[in-house]
Amino acid sequence: GEDVEQSLFLSVREGDSSVINCTYTDSSSTYLYWYKQEPGAGLQLLTYIFSNMDMKQDQRLTVLLNKKDKHLSLRIADTQTGDSAIYFCAGAAGNKLTFGGGTRVLVKP
Amino acid sequence: KAGVTQTPRYLIKTRGQQVTLSCSPISGHRSVSWYQQTPGQGLQFLFEYFSETQRNKGNFPGRFSGRQFSNSRSEMNVSTLELGDSALYLCASSYTTGEHEQYFGPGTRLTVT
Numbered sequence: 001g002e003d004v005e006q007s008l009f010l011s012v013r014e015g016d017s018s019v020i021n022c023t024y025t026d027s028s029s030t031y032l033y034w035y036k037q038e039p040g041a042g043l044q045l046l047t048y049i050f051s052n053m054d055m056k057q058d059q060r061l062t063v064l065l066n067k068k069d070k071h072l073s074l075r076i077a078d079t080q081t082g083d084s085a086i087y088f089c090a091g092a093a094g095n096k097l098t099f100g101g102g103t104r105v106l107v108k109p
Numbered sequence: 110k111a112g113v114t115q116t117p118r119y120l121i122k123t124r125g126q127q128v129t130l131s132c133s134p135i136s137g138h139r140s141v142s143w144y145q146q147t148p149g150q151g152l153q154f155l156f157e158y159f160s161e162t163q164r165n166k167g168n169f170p171g172r173f174s175g176r177q178f179s180n181s182r183s184e185m186n187v188s189t190l191e192l193g194d195s196a197l198y199l200c201a202s203s204y205t206t207g208e209h210e211q212y213f214g215p216g217t218r219l220t221v222t
Contacts (some may be wrong), residue, residue, distance in 0.1 A: 035213075042113075042199055043152075043213040088152065095142050095206050096165050099152040 004091060006100035013108050018076040020103045022089035027051075027070060029091035034063065034074045037086045037102070046074070046087075081107050111136065113202050113214035121220045127188040130217045134181050134202030140164075141183040142211065143175060146197040155198075158183050159206040187219075195221045 003025040012018045024032070030051050035043040049056045049063045049072070056063045062075040072089055084107045090097040114133045122128050134141050142165075143155040154167040158177035175185040181202075187194055197218050201211040 042215045043201075045210060045212060048210065094165055095140055095157045095159075095201075095203060095209070095211065096154045096167070097142075097144070097152075097201075097211065098154070101151050 004089060004098055004100035006087075006089060006103045008101070009104050009106070011106045011108060012079050014079060014081055016079055018074075018079045018083065018105055018107075020074045020076075020087050020089075020105065022072040022074075022100050024070050024072065024089075024091050024100075026091060026093075026098075027067060029093065031092050032063075032065060032072050033090045033092065033097065034061075035088045035090060035099075037088065039085075043088065079105075079107050081109060083107050113200055113212055115198075115200050115214040115217050117217060118215065119218045119220075121222060122190050123222055124190055124192060126190050127186060128190060128219060129184050129186045130198055130200075130219070132183045132185075132200030132202075132214060134183070134200075135212055138202040138204050138212075139181050140203045140206045140209075141177060141181065142201045142203075143183070143185050144199045144201065145169075146199060146216070147193075147195075152199075155185065157206065164206050190221045192221050195219060 033048040034046045060077045064073045086102040090099045140159040142157040157165040161177045177183045197216045199216045200214045203209045203211045
């Protein structure tokens with residue numbers, strides 16, 4: 001089955017860009033997703049990319065997909081303290097999402 | 110439009126008991142999926158329901174079951190609770206089955222003592 005891996009932790013200064021990386025094993029996912037989870041909350045869908053795209057930009061968020069290397073990244077421009085959270089990448093087979101372990105992002109003022 | 114709602118938000122049960130969790134999807138959404146989140150195993154898929162039928166199932170024991178009603182609301186049941194069932198149970202809804210955007214509820218925090 002799908003295996004999705006992410007780095008555990010990222011520390012960034014307010015105003016800088018954050019880049020969160022994700023690698024996956026199964027290239028059959030039609031969509032790849034990024035979710036955000038704040039303490040005590042559920043998952044918030046941030047953005048997603050169709051597997052035949054290389055890049056998708058959505059306001060401060062940029063998703064890059066390298067299908068050859070099975071690598072997905074999420075760039076957050078002008079990172080704010082409200083961006084401190086855990087970020088999960090996920091691949092989908094039907095409605096079954098397979099999540100990475102999550103990257104905890106800490107934004108320092 | 111109201112989001113996904115889950116009840117109850119917090120629950121404390123004793124080993125051996127059973128529990129039922131409820132999920133109401135976004136209006137118009139007909140697919141409901143359930144996930145378990147634990148510090149050790151992360152986010153794991155439990156099952157998906159669409160049109161009152163289970164469409165997909167994760168790798169969980171038969172103690173975990175679910176159902177969906179004609180109004181798309183879904184319940185999941187865990188029987189003979191074990192300490193390891195302590196987790197955040199998340200429900201996600203989407204318009205239909207297949208690879209579509211899924212929207213998550215706030216979760217039910219289950220503690221088994």
